[in-house]
Amino acid sequence: EPEVTQTPSHQVTQMGQEVILRCVPISNHLYFYWYRQILGQKVEFLVSFYNNEISEKSEIFDDQFSVERPDGSNFTLKIRSTKLEDSAMYFCASKGDSQNSPLHFGNGTRLTVT
Amino acid sequence: AQSVTQPDIHITVSEGASLELRCNYSYGATPYLFWYVQSPGQGLQLLLKYFSGDTLVQGIKGFEAEFKRSQSSFNLRKPSVHWSDAAEYFCAVGASGGYNKLIFGAGTRLAVHP
Numbered sequence: 001e002p003e004v005t006q007t008p009s010h011q012v013t014q015m016g017q018e019v020i021l022r023c024v025p026i027s028n029h030l031y032f033y034w035y036r037q038i039l040g041q042k043v044e045f046l047v048s049f050y051n052n053e054i055s056e057k058s059e060i061f062d063d064q065f066s067v068e069r070p071d072g073s074n075f076t077l078k079i080r081s082t083k084l085e086d087s088a089m090y091f092c093a094s095k096g097d098s099q100n101s102p103l104h105f106g107n108g109t110r111l112t113v114t
Numbered sequence: 115a116q117s118v119t120q121p122d123i124h125i126t127v128s129e130g131a132s133l134e135l136r137c138n139y140s141y142g143a144t145p146y147l148f149w150y151v152q153s154p155g156q157g158l159q160l161l162l163k164y165f166s167g168d169t170l171v172q173g174i175k176g177f178e179a180e181f182k183r184s185q186s187s188f189n190l191r192k193p194s195v196h197w198s199d200a201a202e203y204f205c206a207v208g209a210s211g212g213y214n215k216l217i218f219g220a221g222t223r224l225a226v227h228p
Contacts, residue, residue, distance in 0.1 A: 035218075041220070043158070043204060043206075043218040044218070045217070091158060100163075100165050102148060103160075103208075103214065105150070105157045105158040107155075108157050
């Protein structure tokens with residue numbers, strides 16, 4: 001069964017550094033998402049992306065965050081200047097274009113900001 | 115505003131016992147409802163979904179859930195729990211159609227005693 005893949009599985013970075021989290025969605029999917037889960041807390045929506053533009057973003061997704069689909073297969077989340085509170089598990093998800101298609105999640109990237 | 119409440123943070127059951135995980139949602143229209151499972155260090159795996167029709171839905175791994183509009187609930191059940199079911203379970207609600215952003219509950223951590 002096709003999967004959403006995320007790399008790296010774990011990233012450690014220093015506060016103030018830029019990080020790029022990478023995702024390869026399922027190949028025929030058209031909707032892409034980033035969610036995050038701070039340790040011990042619920043999974044939170046960050047951003048959705050469709051037709052090469054952001055369709056919705058949450059309050060968390062401020063100017064420090066950006067997303068890009070640089071080619072036909074990758075979907076990236078960039079954090080320009082990381083803060084300690086950005087430490088979390090970041091999940092990528094994708095969805096087909098059928099109205100009843102569920103979201104398929106990757107295994108996540110654990111980001112640790114020191 | 116949309117929200118999902120999972121009243122039980124932790125549940126412990128014995129292997130072979132029945133299981134019910136509670137989920138209540140708040141949503142202004144007909145919701146799309148989901149249960150996801152997260153094993154330690156893993157991503158979110160879809161167990162089952164409800165879009166319309168039969169209010170009792172069957173999922174993978176022997177799980178089922180029942181949508182009760184009058185109670186705004188979507189409880190997850192399994193008649194006989196296996197040790198491998200120990201994980202965290204998330205209920206989520208989404209809008210119909212389109213990019214279907216999901217709102218997650220806080221999760222219920224399930225422990226299974228032998």
